[in-house]
Amino acid sequence: MVDDGTGSDAAVPRKRSDARRNQEALLDAAAAAFIAAGVHVPVRDIATRAGVGVGTIYRHFPTRADLIVAVYHHQIEACAAAGPRLLASAGTPHAALAGWIDLFVDFLVTKHGLAEALRSDDATFGKLHAHFLDRLLPVCAHLLAAAAAAGEIRPDVGALELMRGVGNLCIGDNSDPRYDARRMVGFLVAGLRLPAVP
Amino acid sequence: MVDDGTGSDAAVPRKRSDARRNQEALLDAAAAAFIAAGVHVPVRDIATRAGVGVGTIYRHFPTRADLIVAVYHHQIEACAAAGPRLLASAGTPHAALAGWIDLFVDFLVTKHGLAEALRSDDATFGKLHAHFLDRLLPVCAHLLAAAAAAGEIRPDVGALELMRGVGNLCIGDNSDPRYDARRMVGFLVAGLRLPAVP
DNA sequence: CGAACATACGGAACATCGTTCCGTTTACCA
DNA sequence: TGGTAAACGGAACGATGTTCCGTATGTTCG
Structure with missing residues (x-):
């Protein structure tokens, strides 16, 4: 706007x-x-x-956050738009959630330092954090709710804590080949699952 | 020395x-x-x-890392020593692993900015990162191997990636009450489990 | 005990980076 | 074309990390 x-x-x-x-x-x-x-x-x-x-x-x-937001505006919007699309096309809500998280992780790890900036307590980045949350939190919450309603994951997982956890896991992904953020995120998302009750 | x-x-x-x-x-x-x-x-x-x-x-x-390492030397050693002790006293290797990770997380989240410094790509902190790995990586590897041998977790989890993932999840824990690093670490560790095969 | 020497000290000085501010330039409109 | 308001550029300031060297001090030896 x-x-x-x-x-x-x-x-x-x-x-x-x-x-x-x-x-x-x-x-x-x-x-x-x-x-x-x-x-x-x-x-x-x-x-x-x-x-x-x-x-x-x-x-x-005025702030670095404004510049970052402007530069990545299109990609953030694309990520937000992908949520509902995945929910419609994927086999299960959990698959949609996992796919969307993959997109989010891809976005973060290909922008050097973005995940770090997102988590910096520097007030300069407050607006960056806020914008990511404004655009992506509802999408994540929707996917989580669908997966929880389907009984695929525990029902008490918050969208904010998940996004922050995922963002944190992406920090430093490009600085050490022995660390693979995607793998760790995969473990985290797997940890949300409920044991199947037959 | x-x-x-x-x-x-x-x-x-x-x-x-x-x-x-x-x-x-x-x-x-x-x-x-x-x-x-x-x-x-x-x-x-x-x-x-x-x-x-x-x-x-x-x-x-000479570097900030040297000072940090010196200040927290005792606590790092205590954390390292707790590994074998937990393995001997806990009911299962997985319980020992979880308990040790709890100690590690407690250590990190109670030292403002330590988790961030650990993950900074600033070369100044390289020695800090190296020292943590030198002292704690073998302990973590030992616990992981025990849990894997007991069939409680998937066998392909590396100690380095786990420690880095856990460290990352601790970043920013003190800056927002809506984010609880311990909870996220719990999900991550849960995600390492193998489904029980009866 | 007192001098000589090596060690260690202190903080000024330099470099980098974010941020502000104001004199100057430039686009737009009548 | 001339006047005005918007926008520009970069010098200047403050904060911080880091280096360097003249000075002070602990230690040792005669």
Whole structure:
């Protein structure tokens, strides 16, 4: 719901062309910098890549979280949209849950430092955390409820604790080949299952 | 195996008395500072508490990891020693494993920021990570092997991945009452179980 | 006991990074 | 084309980790 100046009505005065151009340049530069050096890349590096001053970054994206959210906006939305789709197509609610968690894990482990940032107690990342929760928590809760209703998992698992646990398990996945976050997440999700009662 | 100047032979020249005194003062100050502000407390704060200059810290403890390891040395050793004891006293190997993991989790969540530091990819903490693994990995491996041999858990679980997963789940436990690391670790350990074959 | 020497100390100084602020430039509109 | 408001750039500031060297002090030996 961000007005980028190309919007539909005239309530908000159109942004200046250089501002729009710089915002685009910043998004591109940040995306490249995140891939090259992780989401903790120094602000000055992003500014240099984009050919702007650091002041321009703070004007467009007051906190690092805003920039990260903007860069990954599409992928976060795609992940949110995948929840209901999986629930409809997968064989069981538990399979849908597992599939969705896989998507979430894939997203996190392919963005260097994102899982760490998500869990940082630094207030700067509070908005990042909040945005992830806003978009993805309801999806996760829905999948959990379906699996619980089907008697496949214990009924007392909260969506927030599961997402945080999964996010935590993704930390450091890229720094040591002996650690595989997907495997650990698999164990965690398996631990939610109820013993089959025949 | 650090020579503190009170050692047995004279191969190493005895350290100066002020050096020994300052090292003690630094350990006390660091312990207090870690409790008050976490293991990421600024170096200057520790120096001020100890009544020394920052140079003295770096002389005694070249990296933050060295200081952390020294402060928690006793507790790490106690955790290592608890492994065999639990295996002997607990009803089943799996119970011993679960009990030991509980000790490990308790240790981590009561030291603000320690779990985070353990997982930081900052090279400064490499020695911290290495020391934890040196002392605790064999203990964990032993417990895992016993539980696997008893057929209680799947046989392909590595000690390193388990310890890292558990450590990761402990991150941020103190920053949000809605997240309980012990609960998540419980799910993870439960996920290692093999279905009972009667 | 007192001097000489090695050891250790303290904190100033430097580097990095996030963040703010304001003089200058630029786009837009009349 | 000129005026105005928006946006820009980067210097400057504060916090923190780290290094370095002139100074102080413990220890030893004559």
